[in-house]
Amino acid sequence: AGIFQQDDTYDWYLEICGTPTPPALRFNVYRDDILLAEGLEVTTYSDEDVAALEEHEYFVTGYVPMIPASDEPGVMVFVETDSSNHAMAAALNTPPTAVSLAVPAPSFTYSVANLTGAAQFAWSPSTDPDPGQSVEYSFELTLGTYTWEITTDVPTVSISNQELYTEIFDNQGAASLAGTWNVVASDGYDDVPAVNGPRDLTVDVTAVSVGDD
Secondary structure (H helix, E strand, O other), X not given: OOOOOOOOOOOOOOOOOOOOOOOOOEEEEEEOOEEEEEEEOOOOOOOOOXXXXXXXXXXXXXXEEEOOOOOOOXXXXXXXXXXXXXXXXXXXXXXOOOOOEEEOOOOEEEEOOOOOOEEEXXXXXXXXXXXXXXXXXXXXXXXXXXXEEEEEOOOEEEEEHHHHHHHHHHHOOOOEEEEEEEEEEEOXXXXXXXXXXXXXXXXXXOXXXXXXX
């Protein structure tokens, strides 16, 4: 009897073949049957290119990875699934910023010294954060029984002394009238009044001479 000893050595190799892990499921987003976003790897999407309160139809499809194409080893093929449910949605409107009344100052008395000038009203501009929207201003001045209503796209309004005198003295038979003025900013969807309005105002026409009339 004896001990058998193998002096030879051998090298062994193990080869493992398989398909690499496919990429994750992707998504396509459609708006009004038109592809809006393709190959998303997340499950949320924000549509920024829409007008406020404008309704659209949305749906989503899956973008599923399949086995590599036979003629292109290692290249994944994606196949689009049927669509999800369809949903109607509209972007919410963001109101414009409120203006701040500037001049005349609170409880100001405007004296009409002649009929050639004008009373000036001004306020801070308003801005609208929604793309494509502009802001209009609705100005109101009430003196006695009469109200001036003026719509403008600039943050200033002027009313002629002649118009003030005619309304106060000729039409209402007064030498002076107290009232209020205010401004409302609008983007066509929401109306936002001034943060510091309305303001009191007195208009006095007693200084106008008979020769100016």
